[in-house]
Amino acid sequence: MIYPGGDSASRVAQLANIAHESWMQDWPIEVSDPARLDEFVDLLRANKAEWELSFWLLDLMLASAERVLTIAQAQDDSSDRIESLVDALVAVWEATQAPGIAQRFVYWGCLDARAPDEMFRVSPLVRQARRRIGHR
Numbered sequence: 001m002i003y004p005g006g007d008s009a010s011r012v013a014q015l016a017n018i019a020h021e022s023w024m025q026d027w028p029i030e031v032s033d034p035a036r037l038d039e040f041v042d043l044l045r046a047n048k049a050e051w052e053l054s055f056w057l058l059d060l061m062l063a064s065a066e067r068v069l070t071i072a073q074a075q076d077d078s079s080d081r082i083e084s085l086v087d088a089l090v091a092v093w094e095a096t097q098a099p100g101i102a103q104r105f106v107y108w109g110c111l112d113a114r115a116p117d118e119m120f121r122v123s124p125l126v127r128q129a130r131r132r133i134g135h136r
Helices: 006-016 034-046 051-074 082-096 099-109 123-133
Strands: none
Touching (some): 006 051, 034 051, 034 082, 051 099, 082 123
């Protein structure tokens, strides 16, 4: 697994105005916030050319989107944000084509999963982005 340098997470925390402590094991998931999803998408788009920032922002955005989709499903509500999220994923890939970003797509896409209960709620949109960029 390719991870960005340690200071990049701190830079993302500062850009997003979120907590970042060394003891946080799953940091982007712990600080995800469905109410700030649009803000995180905007930050991802603004920093898409810097793969190390994009790496963390991608996790932050997808973890927040996961929570949004959980709420939407509980309310039997479809999200109009799906296409925007897919567009953001494609934009990050096109800007960086970084192996670390490709690895995050594989992780969030749960490529070996066949049933919905074996994957994240965001996995279908990550898979859609992968198809658009030509990843098989």
